[in-house]
Amino acid sequence: xxxxxxxxxxxxxxxxxxxxxxxxxxxxxxxxxxxxxxxxxxxxxxxxxxxxxxxxxxxxxxxxxxxxxxxxxxxxxxxxxxxxxxxxxxxxxxxxxxxxx
Numbered sequence: 001x002x003x004x005x006x007x008x009x010x011x012x013x014x015x016x017x018x019x020x021x022x023x024x025x026x027x028x029x030x031x032x033x034x035x036x037x038x039x040x041x042x043x044x045x046x047x048x049x050x051x052x053x054x055x056x057x058x059x060x061x062x063x064x065x066x067x068x069x070x071x072x073x074x075x076x077x078x079x080x081x082x083x084x085x086x087x088x089x090x091x092x093x094x095x096x097x098x099x100x101x
Contacts (some may be wrong), residue, residue, distance in 0.1 A: 005064055013063045016056055023053035024081050031085040046085075054078055 005013045027049040034042030060066075061074045 009063050013060070016060050016063060019056040020053060020060060023049050023056055027053055027081070028085045032089065035089055050082060053081060 027046050030042050030046035030049055034040070034046055057074055057078045061071050064070075066074060
């Protein structure tokens with residue numbers, strides 16, 4: 001039986017999982033700030049955060065000994081993390097476009 005995470009990689013896996021959460025949070029917040037304020041540097045930082053998220057997700061798949069369908073699931077989750085802020089932004093704009101200040 002294969003260990004899900006080698007004991008020597010446990011702390012690295014733990015911190016990498018935390019990095020996935022932090023990078024996803026930064027991506028969503030920076031994207032929203034960039035769209036709200038119309039500033040390109042925020043959007044550029046959001047792209048960098050998503051790159052960090054992608055690298056951390058790939059490292060998590062390797063450290064967690066994910067194979068086969070689990071790696072596909074990790075990829076799908078990464079796509080979901082990428083699309084969620086975009087779709088939520090569009091939903092918010094569509095919901096509030098009839099409001100008057």
